Amino acid sequence: MTPPRIARGSAARFAAVFAAMSAPAARWRWQVAARALTAIAGGYALTALAASTLAVLAVALGLPRAEAALAAMLASFSLYCGAIVWSFGAATLARLWATLAIVTTLLWMVRAVALALG
Secondary structure, eight states: OOOOOOOTTOHHHHHHHHHHHHHHHHHHHHHHHHHHHIIIIIHHHHHHHHHHHHHHHHHHTTOOHHHHHHHHHHHHHHHHHHHHHHHHHSSOHHHHHHHHHHHHHHHHHHHHHHHHHO
């Protein structure tokens, strides 16, 4: 959609161009904000659950508790970084949220099984 022809440099031309561009720009800003919030909060939740699951699995495999906690904590830094990068690389927000929910559910089930066995 092209704005109407108005004299160059006028305030009306600026308003017309801004009105034509503001809707897609606002949508893009909301998408970036949603991805950032998902990266920060969802990535933290996913990383915390993954770290605790790794620690429980390591203890179940015979590693001492302190070493299991340390190994899980060291792995959590790279997992969090990967979750942030992945949240901005996902094709759509729906796919991002669905994948985050599925991975979180799977980690929760693995952790529950490991706690029941160990």
